[in-house]
Amino acid sequence: MPRALVALGANLGDRAGTLGRAVDLLRANAQVSDCVHSRWHETPPIGGAPGQGPFLNGAVRLDTTLTPKALQALLHQTEATLGRERTERWAARALDLDLLLYEDLQLNTPTLTVPHPRMAFRRFVLEPAAEVAPDMIHPAIGWSISKLLDHLRSALPYVALLGTPGSGKTALAESLARWFGGRFVSDPSGNFAQPSPPNPPSHALWRQIQFLDARSRVLDRRNWLDPAVLAVSDFYFDQALSYAEIELDAREFVAFRDAWQIAHQQVVLPKLLVVLDEPAVNSPSAEQDRLRAALVRLAARTRLGPVLYVGGVDHQAQFDEISAAMQAMQPAD
Helix, strand or coil: CCEEEEEEEECCCCHHHHHHHHHHHHHHCCCEEEEEECCCEEECCCCCCCCCCCEEEEEEEEEECCCHHHHHHHHHHHHHHCCCCCCCCCCCCCCEEEEEEECCCCEECCCCEECCCCHHHCHHHHHHHHHHCCCCEECCCCEEHHHHHHHHHHCCCEEEEECCCCCCHHHHHHHHHHHCCCEEECCHHHHCCCCCCCCCCCHHHHHHHHHHHHHHHHHEHHHCCCCCCCEEECCCCCHHHHHHHHHCCHHHHHHHHHHHHHHHCCECCCCEEEEECCCCCCCCCHHHHHHHHHHHHHHCCCCCCCEEEECCCCHHHHHHHHHHHHHHCCCCC
16 A cells, blocks of 8 residues: 655644644545654744744654545645635645655646655654654655754755856846855866867867866865854856766766766765756857756766756745745754
């Protein structure tokens, strides 16, 4: 029987009573069995209008013969029964039920996305989920719930932004670093003076190697500045693979990948990777589209940690989405 994981939250009314009744309603469904819930965790609200009260959050692990779509319908029905009124995003709510995982399913439709697209970096989701389903695997990332939680607890506070030239990643990274009182880490390749390449490497391979070396020095964990201070960069170390794949021939790319693998062992990896998943504002060329597709594929590799995909071109909306994610990574206290 398929196993599913559901997140619960409430910050209006009798929060504990509402969460308890939601669990009872799920258990009462004939197509649900082995329904186990976590403790309730109190956390501050993330995003939304100021003045909201704190949430109680929890998680439920259950077995079900319902399809994912039917299970989502049951969750929505339960919300409505217990007083949920859907208004604006991040508003206060009597009850919120989100389908996080359904076995190893990966689904993305206009009405349902599984795994939940923001669960991997939300401590208020992962902490209760780890109580009831520590070994369930996030199929898009390849990590267990407990490993995702350990990552948020132990990884250095570093957020990397990934996007094509013209996507606004530098302005966003600077704004986020300033807002959170952290430091901005600029891509050193933008101001890199390139010496003439030696023979036999091609100019393209030499340039990519030099960019790789410059970024390696900036992100070297052995020289990382205060590890307690948030860092936000306008580049992602592994983006070099996408650029090299497009610019180099097959033989050169193998040589570059070997250099990347060595450098990769010494760099700080992000706690959260943010992908600006939209073309540049100014009508992108075919090459720009190709690069964007390559960067999205790069971010989709498994076993690399949480990824947030941010669409649109509105700087404030992107800032709000990313800052909410960064807040959600923090401990409740």
